[in-house]
Amino acid sequence: MALKIHNTLSGLTEELIPGGIKKEIISDYPPVTIYSCGPTVYSYAHIGNFRTFVFNDLLNRYLKFRGFKVRHAMNITDVDDKTIAGAKKDGITLKEYTEKYTEIFLEDIKSLNIHPVDEMPKATESIDAMADILKRLEEKDIAYRKDGSIYFSIAKFPQYGRLSRLDQREIKSGLRYDTDSYEKEDARDFALWKASAPGEPSWDTPLGSGRPGWHIECSAMIRKIFGGTIDIHTGGVDLIFPHHENEIAQSEAAYGERFVRYWIHSEHLLVDGAKMSKSLGNFHTLRDIVGKGYSPRSIRYLLLSAHYKKQLNFTFDGLKQAEAALERIDNFIIRLNDIKNENQSNPEIDNIIMEFISKLTDRMDDDLNTAGALGVFFDYIHDINSIIDSNKISKNDAQKIFDAINRIDSVFGFIFYKDKKEDDIDPARIESLIKERAEAKAKKDFKKADEIRDTLQKEGIILEDSKDGTRWKKKK
Numbered sequence: 085m086a087l088k089i090h091n092t093l094s095g096l097t098e099e100l101i102p103g104g105i106k107k108e109i110i111s112d113y114p115p116v117t118i119y120s121c122g123p124t125v126y127s128y129a130h131i132g133n134f135r136t137f138v139f140n141d142l143l144n145r146y147l148k149f150r151g152f153k154v155r156h157a158m159n160i161t162d163v164d165d166k167t168i169a170g171a172k173k174d175g176i177t178l179k180e181y182t183e184k185y186t187e188i189f190l191e192d193i194k195s196l197n198i199h200p201v202d203e204m205p206k207a208t209e210s211i212d213a214m215a216d217i218l219k220r221l222e223e224k225d226i227a228y229r230k231d232g233s234i235y236f237s238i239a240k241f242p243q244y245g246r247l248s249r250l251d252q253r254e255i256k257s258g259l260r261y262d263t264d265s266y267e268k269e270d271a272r273d274f275a276l277w278k279a280s281a282p283g284e285p286s287w288d289t290p291l292g293s294g295r296p297g298w299h300i301e302c303s304a305m306i307r308k309i310f311g312g313t314i315d316i317h318t319g320g321v322d323l324i325f326p327h328h329e330n331e332i333a334q335s336e337a338a339y340g341e342r343f344v345r346y347w348i349h350s351e352h353l354l355v356d357g358a359k360m361s362k363s364l365g366n367f368h369t370l371r372d373i374v375g376k377g378y379s380p381r382s383i384r385y386l387l388l389s390a391h392y393k394k395q396l397n398f399t400f401d402g403l404k405q406a407e408a409a410l411e412r413i414d415n416f417i418i419r420l421n422d423i424k425n426e427n428q429s430n431p432e433i434d435n436i437i438m439e440f441i442s443k444l445t446d447r448m449d450d451d452l453n454t455a456g457a458l459g460v461f462f463d464y465i466h467d468i469n470s471i472i473d474s475n476k477i478s479k480n481d482a483q484k485i486f487d488a489i490n491r492i493d494s495v496f497g498f499i500f501y502k503d504k505k506e507d508d509i510d511p512a513r514i515e516s517l518i519k520e521r522a523e524a525k526a527k528k529d530f531k532k533a534d535e536i537r538d539t540l541q542k543e544g545i546i547l548e549d550s551k552d553g554t555r556w557k558k559k560k
């Protein structure tokens with residue numbers, strides 16, 4: 085079976101074909117290029133934001149599990165109205181302010197066992213790429229200036245509204261347009277570039293000084309990193325309109341080529357059945373919940389337990405159930421560890437493992453159905469527990485079962501979860517990077533091999549090559 089994902093643009097669940105040209109073997113595909121809208125670093129991110137970020141991580145991990153190569157970027161929005169207002173209020177520079185919240189965000193995602201992405205561009209470091217889009221749109225007469233700001237003229241991009249399927253009349257009447265206080269020719273138009281206001285940070289570009297509108301940031305960073313059409317763009321459903329609609333308009337109008345092949349959107353997280361809001365008292369940051377004694381591990385489990393296209397209702401009862409499910413998994417691991425029987429292998433075990441991996445892959449291939457995959461996993465635990473009860477299992481069998489669970493946990497990331505505060509090192513990840521490096525060397529790709537060594541060195545891991553292979557150790 086092929087991996088299928090729901091594409092918001094077509095409204096269909098489609099086979100993933102990276103690069104747009106079908107290949108017989110997954111490893112022949114070029115790396116899947118993914119861009120995820122990242123956080124605006126003006127405050128602590130809330131649990132709803134983390135549903136999206138955990139989903140991005142799941143997508144990345146599952147693609148690798150299926151043998152795809154992946155190149156994943158997620159931006160940091162470090163300039164907008166909220167960050168500027170926050171820095172002003174705290175009496176520090178925008179850079180100082182956003183760096184503080186970027187650091188907090190990185191700590192939070194690490195505690196949720198979200199793997200680092202390959203690229204994390206910052207909006208303020210991508211101004212040149214924004215200027216390039218502006219220049220092209222001006223040359224094509226799609227952008228216009230008013231009072232020092234630059235706007236996108238939606239009337240000149242007839243495909244506008246295809247992603248969100250908003251009623252054209254609704255867009256035309258300006259019922260739902262991007263709210264900002266600047267002058268525009270048409271209520272639907274949105275600001276690409278904002279005139280510099282006194283006391284606000286601004287950047288000099290060949291097109292004049294000012295600061296970026298939010299939408300252009302993502303279009304620019306995608307162009308800067310990937311150069312052209314990307315495979316997947318992700319974000320929460322609340323970003324479909326106007327943010328993603330505007331990204332498509334700017335990028336396709338500027339460069340005259342398709343922007344994104346697959347748009348994937350994850351649903352809202354409700355809290356106690358309602359939208360999160362400070363006034364309802366149901367607004368939780370990750371740190372609030374951890375402060376109440378719940379582990380990030382159980383939060384990760386809960387966020388992955390529902391299909392990403394379904395609304396998920398977050399409650400503390402749900403979190404307790406997540407803890408109970410994890411306890412069941414932990415008890416199962418303990419039982420496996422306790423098997424000391426040196427007898428011959430039970431031939432049935434191989435079949436059970438094969439069936440388990442194949443069923444779980446089927447569920448996940450079906451638009452990343454994590455709820456179904458978890459069901460398969462608990463059935464598996466149940467079946468193996470019965471075999472342990474009847475004593476028809478050897479130490480060797482237990483090892484095979486461990487190996488299978490390890491593979492599955494490369495996707496889930498909550499089974500062999502360690503509190504990252506105690507130990508930052510993930511041996512499985514290091515081993516897999518060492519393997520990747522050996523493969524690169526074998527292919528005489530020494531640049532890549534050196535990059536991997538340098539990445540690990542930055543994390544305090546030293547590689548030692550010998551004729552028997554590569555060993556690693558922690559820097560003292």
Ligand SMILES: [Zn+2]
Pocket residue numbers: 120121122302327
């Ligand atoms: Zn974005």
